[in-house]
Amino acid sequence: MLICLTANHRNASFDLLEKLSLGTSDVAKGLVEHSDFVQGAVVLATCNRFEAYLDIDEPLTAGISLAVEEAAATFGGASDIDVAELRDSLTVLSGDSVADHLFAVSSGLESVVVGEDEIAGQVKRALTTARLSGTTSSDLERLFQRASHTSRDVKTKTGLGGAGRSxxxxxxxxxxxxxxxxxxxxxxxxxxxxxxxxxxxxxxxxxxxxxxxxxxxxxxxxxxxxxxxxxxxxxxxxxxxxxxxxxxxxxxxxxxxxxxxxxxxxxxxxxxxxxxxxxxxxxxxxxxxxxxxxxxxxxxDLETISLHAPLDELNAESDARALVDRAAAEYRAGKAEAEVTPAVVALRSHLFDLLDDELGRSRDRGDSEETQKALRHLVGVILHSPSVRARELARDGRSAEVFAAVETLFGLGGAAADRAAGAAAAAASASASASAGGSPVSLESYRRADG
Structure with a gap:
């Protein structure tokens, strides 16, 4: 699960942001290596914000709280900031709001100067630094890559990037x-x-x-x-x-x-x-x-400059925010679809295993190649509708129903589901950056997360 700890020009002093900016990559690496909860971290430190995007392995509230405490203690200690002061200056985001926030940040919508040019490059460099430090993860890779794609769209498709703001x-x-x-x-x-x-x-x-x-x-x-x-x-x-x-x-x-x-x-x-x-x-x-x-x-200085930030150009910002909202919604939908992939793969594997057994008997009986092709086509047709329906349900937030249906109707729990989940995780990792990591997730684990 992804969470974001953010302190920025709206909720923190420039003195605090200045202290937090020191040695962030080394601190993030230490956090990932020594934390029981944090599996990945990307830190974005700019002149008006400090943000830590964390991948934690526990979706429950208790896990989030412990990860936040660990991160606050780690960053506060490294920056010589009182942990209580830092905690009061941090806003914690989790779930869908993490993507909403990062997409807006990378597009310049949360900057002192709305639509500034430099932030998109800073977001990309934050991911590169995490890769070099070995602190990224497959989920963080996908999140930041999609954020960069969204910022490019904002720059080319709206008037927000046309003024060359900075x-x-x-x-x-x-x-x-x-x-x-x-x-x-x-x-x-x-x-x-x-x-x-x-x-x-x-x-x-x-x-x-x-x-x-x-x-x-x-x-x-x-x-x-x-x-x-x-x-x-x-x-x-x-x-x-x-x-x-x-x-x-x-x-x-x-x-x-x-x-x-x-x-x-x-x-x-x-x-x-x-x-x-x-x-x-x-x-x-x-x-x-x-x-x-x-x-x-x-x-x-930066503090004085920020006080004179110009008023937003309302039309350009409105267009940009609409684009960011659509991109974030599509990201969430794609992530939801990925959640049910293990169930779909398990179902496909089950039916094609049955098909292979039947084709073996068909060959023993001397049935024609045309008959075997027809059987393969039939299984493909049968699988199409439930595969499409599974993705639709996932987009509606009903992933748990997909897993329940697959297990109830076909008994696909246990080892078969684990093999399918492992294959899906491997495919997801391959589509992300070569530096990304990940681990297989079973159907049972997904149900616990959703329930």
Missing amino acids: LVRLALDLAESRVTDWAQTRVLLVGTGQYARVTLANLRDRGVTDIRVYSPSGRAVAFAAKQQIAPVAAGDYLGAIATADVIITCSTAETYVLDATHLQAAASVPGAFTRRLVIDLGLPRNVDPLVSGVGGAELL
């Missing part, structure tokens, strides 16, 4: 009132990742040509060569700060890359500018909040 764009929009002429503005970019590339593109759209890049991890030269801008060496960092009108930080460094001492030292550099705007897009924070107390410096 948190970066919003930050630069807010900076407009502080910048007289973008074409004459000297910008220092700190960071070389995905956000740096998005930021660079947005700056160029505004006509900025004087852009330099500094990388705390030493990647500035390679990034600058590819993007055709000027790199800043470690020894020249203070000079670059001193002669920058705007400094934009978007590094993945887990310590401050810019603090008050940097600005104070830069002020003594010959030719240093007297005023500068600092935009911090990093999570964890790249900039010490104390820089706002240095003369001539103004700080625009």
Whole structure:
């Protein structure tokens, strides 16, 4: 069963989200390896949300509660957050609401800037990280792959993705009132990742040509060569700060890359500018909040940016939400159909076993090949209607009735059902990513889950 623990800009402070973002992949791996309940985990940590999608092996309420407690203790301990505080900031989703939520998140409908561009890539990277860490599962694979497909549909089929929205764009929009002429503005970019590339593109759209890049991890030269801008060496960092009108930080460094001492030292550099705007897009924070107390410096951070998120474009958002709702409903229906697959496979196996016995007797009697083909066709026709009906019942939430009917009419419990369930589980795993895992589920187990 899948559950989601979510803390975001609506129910948690940016300070808490910042702490939770540290070392999430390692923490998720430890949770899966040591938990008695959590079989898989994908963690999505962005500038305005922290979410843990967990695959637990116990569908009962007690199992969910224990898994939530384990996860809260694990993530809280790793982030130095009081578990009680973290628990109060987490919303727990389970069952169908998990898919509803992730599909909306991946499509940008739950972001600070509704329809933002970056979130879809962040969702994909969260799944990739889980694969590399060995913490994903077949159910999580299917959920996240479907979420990515839905976000692509939203981008191409609705007006929500047409504006090229992003948190970066919003930050630069807010900076407009502080910048007289973008074409004459000297910008220092700190960071070389995905956000740096998005930021660079947005700056160029505004006509900025004087852009330099500094990388705390030493990647500035390679990034600058590819993007055709000027790199800043470690020894020249203070000079670059001193002669920058705007400094934009978007590094993945887990310590401050810019603090008050940097600005104070830069002020003594010959030719240093007297005023500068600092935009911090990093999570964890790249900039010490104390820089706002240095003369001539103004700080625009994620918390401030989020307060100025624009009103939704109602028509585009309405269309996107309708598409997401349809995708989530189809996902739930497909999952429900998969639940009754073991029953259908067991029934097919039973009837074709009977057919094989009858065909053997038919050959012994010397019956023609045409007679044998007719028997095979007849069994296929007989199976078609109950197979279709089983899927229809599953979509209506009546899977338990399918299992009860198959066992009552044909006695297909026990070993035969287990073999069919194993075959269905293997087929499901094969259709998911090669890194996904799973285990066979018997008809009896499905009945317990449904009942």
